Amino acid sequence: MSTKQSRTAVLAWPALLLVALGFIVPVAIILVMSVTDPQPGTQNFEWLATNSTAHDIMWRTIYIAVLATLITAVLAYPFAYLMATSSTLVRSILMVVVLLPFWTSMMVRAFAWIIILQKNGLLNTVLGAFGIEPLTILGTNTAVLIGMCQILMPFMVLPMVSVMVGIDSRLPLAARIMGAPKWKAFLQVYFPLSLPGVFAGSLIVFILSLGFYVTPALLGSPRQQLIPNALFTQVLELLSWGKGGALAVATLVMVGAVFLLLFLVAKVMGIKIGKIGGGL
Amino acid sequence: MSTQVIGAALSLRDIGKQFGTVTAAADVNLDVEPGEFISLLGPSGSGKTTTLNMIAGFEEPSGGRIMINEKDITDIPIHRRNIGMVFQGYALFPHMTVEKNVEYPLKQHGFDKPERKRATDEALAKVSLEKYGARMPAQLSGGQQQRVALARAIAYKPPLLLMDEPLSALDKALREGLQTEIRRIHRDLGTTVVYVTHDQDEAMALSDRIVVFNEGRIQQIGTPNELYKNPSNEFVSQFLGESIHLDGLIEEQGSGHEFVRDDFRLPTEVDHRGPAQLMIRPESVELISASSAEQSGPTVAAEIIDKVYVGHSVKYMVSCRGGGGVVRSRQTDVDDFTIGQEVLLTWEAARSRILPLATSAKNGEES
Ligand SMILES: Nc1ncnc2c1ncn2[C@@H]1O[C@H](COP(=O)(O)OP(=O)(O)OP(=O)(O)O)[C@@H](O)[C@H]1O
Ligand SMILES: [Mg+2]
Numbered sequence: 006m007s008t009k010q011s012r013t014a015v016l017a018w019p020a021l022l023l024v025a026l027g028f029i030v031p032v033a034i035i036l037v038m039s040v041t042d043p044q045p046g047t048q049n050f051e052w053l054a055t056n057s058t059a060h061d062i063m064w065r066t067i068y069i070a071v072l073a074t075l076i077t078a079v080l081a082y083p084f085a086y087l088m089a090t091s092s093t094l095v096r097s098i099l100m101v102v103v104l105l106p107f108w109t110s111m112m113v114r115a116f117a118w119i120i121i122l123q124k125n126g127l128l129n130t131v132l133g134a135f136g137i138e139p140l141t142i143l144g145t146n147t148a149v150l151i152g153m154c155q156i157l158m159p160f161m162v163l164p165m166v167s168v169m170v171g172i173d174s175r176l177p178l179a180a181r182i183m184g185a186p187k188w189k190a191f192l193q194v195y196f197p198l199s200l201p202g203v204f205a206g207s208l209i210v211f212i213l214s215l216g217f218y219v220t221p222a223l224l225g226s227p228r229q230q231l232i233p234n235a236l237f238t239q240v241l242e243l244l245s246w247g248k249g250g251a252l253a254v255a256t257l258v259m260v261g262a263v264f265l266l267l268f269l270v271a272k273v274m275g276i277k278i279g280k281i282g283g284g285l
Numbered sequence: 286m287s288t289q290v291i292g293a294a295l296s297l298r299d300i301g302k303q304f305g306t307v308t309a310a311a312d313v314n315l316d317v318e319p320g321e322f323i324s325l326l327g328p329s330g331s332g333k334t335t336t337l338n339m340i341a342g343f344e345e346p347s348g349g350r351i352m353i354n355e356k357d358i359t360d361i362p363i364h365r366r367n368i369g370m371v372f373q374g375y376a377l378f379p380h381m382t383v384e385k386n387v388e389y390p391l392k393q394h395g396f397d398k399p400e401r402k403r404a405t406d407e408a409l410a411k412v413s414l415e416k417y418g419a420r421m422p423a424q425l426s427g428g429q430q431q432r433v434a435l436a437r438a439i440a441y442k443p444p445l446l447l448m449d450e451p452l453s454a455l456d457k458a459l460r461e462g463l464q465t466e467i468r469r470i471h472r473d474l475g476t477t478v479v480y481v482t483h484d485q486d487e488a489m490a491l492s493d494r495i496v497v498f499n500e501g502r503i504q505q506i507g508t509p510n511e512l513y514k515n516p517s518n519e520f521v522s523q524f525l526g527e528s529i530h531l532d533g534l535i536e537e538q539g540s541g542h543e544f545v546r547d548d549f550r551l552p553t554e555v556d557h558r559g560p561a562q563l564m565i566r567p568e569s570v571e572l573i574s575a576s577s578a579e580q581s582g583p584t585v586a587a588e589i590i591d592k593v594y595v596g597h598s599v600k601y602m603v604s605c606r607g608g609g610g611v612v613r614s615r616q617t618d619v620d621d622f623t624i625g626q627e628v629l630l631t632w633e634a635a636r637s638r639i640l641p642l643a644t645s646a647k648n649g650e651e652s
Contacts, residue, residue: 173376175372175376176376176378178341178343178363178376179370179372179376179378180378180389180393181342181363181364182341182342182343182363182364182366182368182369183364183369183370183389183390183393183437183441184364184365184367184393184394184441185364185389185393187362187364189393190364194378197380198379198380
């Protein structure tokens with residue numbers, strides 16, 4: 006490393022320190038606790054491997070995370086496309102629309118959904134006016150998904166837009182003058198080129214959706230717990246740091262596996278892995 | 286060897302394009318013969334790309350009709366126009382190999398697999414890139430990418446080929462090499478080519494005819510020779526190659542007219558009164574030293590302001606009262622003028638052209 010590089014490397018220290026203290030140290034502690042609490046041994050992981058409630062919770066969490074990722078991807082893509090292909094003014098307006106939810110807290114948004122989705126809420130009142138039976142949404146996974154997707158949308162839209170604005174707008178035109186109808190030009194040229202953005206967004210959204218606590222707590226049901234809520238119960242209510250630790254380690258492994266899977270898929274599809282990072 | 290295509294006839298009738306208050310193109314009328322190589326030449330922002338984009342269907346004309354082989358295509362969607370195109374800056378598909386890029390138009394036009402393979406190989410061979418089929422565009426040099434773009438446009442042998450400054454991003458040597466290649470491909474294929482450039486030398490070197498654009502309007506249409514020898518207005522003469530310009534006035538003189546400056550008068554056919562400009566091509570002007578007495582034609586006192594050696598000739602930039610420009614002389618003839626020296630410009634009166642100013646555009650088109 007040249008002296009110039011080593012001098013500028015100093016700039017990275019505060020961030021590195023924060024990551025070390027705020028992330029690596031606690032994770033290490035949890036790892037240790039998962040094999041030492043209440044006594045040294047693998048009993049926490051045995052519990053995780055054999056307890057069917059824990060399995061249900063894990064599968065449900067993955068299922069919801071996958072659904073949330075798919076739904077946000079499908080909803081975000083046309084929006085991002087619109088943003089990337091419109092004038093600077095329209096793009097700025099749409100950007101504000103995307104970022105608007107960031108200006109209100111998750112808690113407030115969850116309560117807003119309660120008002121809309123509850124038994125005598127806004128949604129059912131409107132449906133009732135059309136003579137449609139009231140729906141039971143609040144307290145189900147559907148409500149959790151709705152709440153999560155709304156919060157996660159910007160994390161999907163932004164990486165998509167950043168990749169899409171980099172796509173040469175003449176490429177679909179080139180495809181069209183060569184005889185491709187509009188939909189083919191999109192499918193064969195624009196869409197494949199936008200995939201790095203879809204991948205980057207999906208990765209972020211999937212990982213984030215494994216960690217939602219407030220939304221499922223307020224919109225879901227205690228009988229349909231997700232990992233973060235189960236963790237809370239284990240650690241703060243049952244004071245079982247070991248079991249909580251095992252659950253956390255399992256989540257970490259899951260995230261790692263998804264990372265690996267996406268990178269492999271990207272590689273097979275010929276998408277540059279560097280580009281996924283570049284899309285963030 | 287490859288089969289020839291029947292080049293398409295292209296007609297633009299009163300085409301115009303308005304972007305809000307900006308007139309990008311207006312009153313464009315043009316008939317291109319089947320198999321002709323025609324260039325749209327003009328300075329930046331003169332409406333060349335806009336015109337080309339309307340032919341391709343990327344922009345909808347604000348008025349007028351576009352015909353290919355007498356058929357009105359103005360409202361036909363882009364992909365059914367049967368046009369090949371080379372974009373400025375390549376526009377290769379970055380996620381496809383060179384081979385897949387070249388194959389793409391063939392696929393869209395429903396060629397079967399063996400036919401596609403044959404046509405792809407042939408097109409790549411035409412641009413000497415047979416060995417590069419498996420590469421990605423990013424793994425090629427600029428010149429190679431441009432050749433792939435060319436191969437992709439000619440692979441399915443479109444009867445009409447549009448090119449928008451295809452060589453502008455390349456250095457001089459590469460550009461000249463590819464110009465030769467484009468000319469050869471055009472000859473081999475027999476397709477009609479509409480070629481956009483702002484480089485007059487390139488237009489001169491490649492085209493059967495040149496269409497000169499300025500501010501969205503056609504200034505003149507003609508063969509390179511016609512434009513060079515008989516520019517119909519000041520703009521065309523200025524834009525097409527170097528020349529000497531001298532400002533003066535046209536006055537009535539007896540039954541005819543005369544171009545008048547205080548250093549010489551010349552009879553002229555131009556029926557006009559008022560400001561005018563006399564134009565002489567650089568090779569028609571002779572430089573003689575200020576003391577020289579042998580003067581057969583008109584003479585103008587001038588000063589040499591710059592001197593450039595180009596191959597076998599010397600280019601002198603000269604400036605004089607109410608004019609100036611470029612003089613070219615063979616190095617063996619005259620190499621003894623220095624920068625700052627006072628000289629005389631002289632020429633055969635018949636080799637100069639007189640153009641009225643201001644109303645010049647209209648007069649030019651009528652002639
Ligand atoms: N989409 C657009 N919106 C508004 N004005 C435009 C648009 N496209 C082109 N113009 C204007 O129309 C005029 C002609 O542009 P055009 O691109 O045809 O020029 P050109 O001759 O191709 O120039 P260059 O040699 O620089 O490529 C310019 O003044 C340009 O600013
Ligand atoms: Mg242009």
